Amino acid sequence: MKRVVPNPYTNRAAVLARDQFFGREDELSDIFTRIHGGQSVLLMGDRRIGKSSLLRAVGFERDDALEDKSHFVLIDLQSLAGCTEDTCIRVFVKEIEAATGVRTEELGRAALEGVAEGVRDSGYRMILAMDEFDVLVWNEQISPEFLANLRSWTARYRFPLVLAFREGSIDRIVEDEKFGSAFLNLFGTVYVGPFKETEAQELVRRPALDQGITFSDEEVDLVLDLAGYFPLFIQIACYHLFELKKTSSSNVDIEGTVEREFLFEAAPHMEYMWQRLTEPERQAVLDWSRLGGTHDSEAQQQLLRRGVLIEERRALRLYSRVVPGLINKWQAPQRSISQSVKDALWK
């Protein structure tokens, strides 16, 4: 086989291996502290920010962080869309059996009790992680009573739950009537935002270094200028930079090529992020792109928290230098003639 150097920046979905996971020291510490205290945890944060990866990292790191021996059971609920409660229980039990080695002959809800008792008797704790929990909540076949049972079950056996939602805002999550139950009251929330600067730098440099390729300081700056501190965007920018570095000669315009390739792949994600901003936040981004600042301090704070604005060398900037150029396109969505006429008539 031709010995090609693999590109280590191919992660676009959740990270599955321990050595591919970077950063999030504070978040992991917060999660483990809560789990240690028996509390369940809700991972909050915008889409594609790395909640699913963090969820899996709880599994990688638990033995180092927690004194007690624990089983980690991860259930991706995406596959349970539209399933009945019985199917959900079967899947839960099957996953727990696979991860813990405990077996039960019971069926239905009794099976959940059976595996829980088995795990408890084995002297292990069980950390039950569920990804894309929205799927369960929005499944019409799942009754609020099922969530109530789940709450009672985890409370009785003291299994901390760690949940990640697709939805980034707690307001939108709790709008669902099923959460009118006491279910969410169990949880503490851990906010998953963009990386810190040091974490972002590590994600840029380390994987390449492991493959024997070193990014120069200018190249690291280029990546962070394009991607900000968002792990997904860093992966995209680094992927293209790495490809160029491993194959090209020195006369290639690295900066121009990386920016072009980055734009092509990242623009849809960036537009989605723009659409998810509130109106004041969008206005503040516009102010920043046109005037270099905004008077709306509240919106600015929110943008900082979401990583759309980042603080670097004691100054603020938009997360990516390509954003101002893209905003005009995002701002003027094409409208049909009938829509325009209707708007003119009624608005």
Added chain:
Amino acid sequence: MIDPRIASVSQALEAALRLQSLRPEDLEATASFFSPFEREMSALPSPPVVPDNAAGTILRLLWCKTHPENADLPFLLNVLSDSSPMVRLHAVDALSAAVDTKTNWTDSVFLNMAREAVQSVAHNETSPLLAGQLAGVSERLNRWARPRRQTHARVVANPYTAGPPVRSPKNFFGRSDVLAQIGTLVSSGGTTRAVVLHGARRTGKSSLLYRIVDGALGQEVVPVYLDMQGLAGSPLKSLLRVLLRLTWQALGSEPDYVPSSEPDFSELREYFDAALSRLGNRSIVLMFDEYEVLETFLASGLGGQLQSLLESAPNLFIIFAGSRKLEAISDEAFSSLVDLARYIKMTFLSRAEATRLITDPSHGMLDFASGVPERIFDLTNGHPFYTQLLCQSLFEIASSTSRVATLVDVNEVVKRFLQNPAPHLVLSWNTLRAGEAAVGSMLALLQGDMGDAVEPAAIAARLKAERFPLPLKVPAVQRILNTLSHSDWVAKQKERNAYRFTMELVRRWVAEERPIASLTARQELELASRTASYMRQRAAWALDVAVCAVLAVVGATIAGAVVGAAAIAAMTDQAVWLIWLIWLSAVLPVFAYLSSALWFGEATVGMKAFRIQATPAPGHSLMSIRRCAWIAVLYALRLVTAVFVVLLPFALVLEAERGVLVFGLVALVLEALDNVMIWNGERRQGLWEKLGGILIVPTEALRL
């Protein structure tokens, strides 16, 4: 040089492969087919030199499979994408055997290359079986990945519990008064045989019940705890089975009785009668946590059974704990059961209890700088959940930097809370009605950081100034404040009719995250999306036309009768003025009716009849006298256009004057436009509502 023996085996294999049509999915067939060749290869001490064809490759792969520690991994990875399914099958088998050996995988560059290659091949593999096996290999390869980070420092146990009920007695503080009250009631054997422990969520009801389970009421009490959430959606027999099993276990699992799998009320009755009589002076305390779930079982007579048990056994006591109002439960037997119960409300801890909750759990691990416990109490007012939450966060921040928690740390904790509030808070806030949220938000704003209590009139006035689109006058605000104080959001001052938030922490979150401007905008949009249907609006208007017609006729008749006859007799040449006078006498009552109806009730008779109401459209001010008069003028015009539209056919038939025809045609256009706008407009806003800046919404949309 190829060994002749290998060459002959290779030829035999090649010939056999040509004769057999094997697929990777034919597990048994392939196993028996390749078994002799595998045995042959396993006997070789070193990798064979093989012919350059599929059979030769398979032989080499079989050798690798049987000698995994010496397998040529680059070769295996290379042939994973071979065109022959049999070669791929054996490559996967060989790689699967080699993946757990320690050779080669310690080279991280090679490992990463292998992981990428396996993932890529798995993605393109056409055989589902091989794709599944490759996914397994990929997963096992990931285990060779080195931990990227240094070993984590072990998590220091945080002694505060914010979320699940407190199980450990040493972390439970306060509530001694509640426990004493319950203890007295249980031991007295009086007529009060039940307690309803109520209060908002997270006030520590379940934690208190766990204390009772741990024996806080003494050795004479046998506690039986039922978490009703775990029985939600279950049939009655499940509840009875669990109730009997838990009681049986709590009493020491007497061997002469084992609860049946499908118990009924008679078994429950018999068991409890026997058990209670055996207990003598001791009592059973049944605790139903989350009593709201009980409601689903009441239809089958559970309330009556519990009441009957209580009446017949002086040593049975029941505690119901929950957060919903029990008045909402309509079962008669259950109502009479809880009517006789003592209600105990769980609210805030006293300052002394809260201070112990703040300082004792972290004793020896964390010190508190002067003023820190007081500041936490000021923020939470001793609410157990919020106190634990702040302390939990404070412990995390302070213990990572020093052993002393300072006021700066408290500020950081509050900042984090405001950015990332507990779901419980958001959830509780979202259960408030629109009017309650508006009043709460305005109170949070007016109270300010100084904590001044605010009077209902001030809140109502400011809500009006902010154009909140619901009718929140002083009595309504007063009523809402009372409701909010029942659920401990706000508290009334003793000396005057003024209110303030019970918890500064919550007030700050409301003021910052739920400002009145955003509530107003949201409510406006909510109303705009709930406008009344075309038929409802038109039906109401038809009724109003009838009312207006009656008023106009009555007004004109009276004017004509009183003034007209005399005037006509005296000044026949001034008849035209008299016609105008009568006309005015007809219009004025209509105008007076419309404007006063809108001003006093924000609805006309027709609107009242069809349960719809006028409300300001987004961006418009509330209904003042001037606006009501303007809307009345517009509605009078709508009435006039309707009259002209009705008269138009007659005018055409009678060939009336051109001016009348023009009026009629203009009225027809306006009427048509009005109808189209109501029928198809975004907010079902007719022409006259649009000009008046109002929306017509169902009355229920304006419920406070």
